[in-house]
Amino acid sequence: MASRHKEKLFSEYPDVVTVKQMCSMLGGISMKTAYRLLEDGTIRYLKIGKSFKIPKVYIIEYLVGEF
Structure with missing residues (x-):
């Protein structure tokens, strides 16, 4: 997936x-x-603390198979 498409993926969510x-x-x-x-x-x-915080880029990596 091209870099510019990754930038638009989930753009409505915080980083x-x-x-x-x-x-x-x-x-x-x-x-x-x-x-x-x-x-x-x-x-x-x-x-x-007790909270999981997930950088959006990690979710995108998972979806495109780059993890």
Whole structure:
């Protein structure tokens, strides 16, 4: 996928999203599935305190197979 297309993907979301926002970005997956993707390392994330923060670029990498 060209770099310019990646910039437009999910442009309505902030650069760092919550797990709930990630669920929406991935087509409405369940929170359980989202946490499984994070905890098994499929999608990279940052953990700040007890909160998972997911840079949007990590979700895009997952979707285009660049992880």
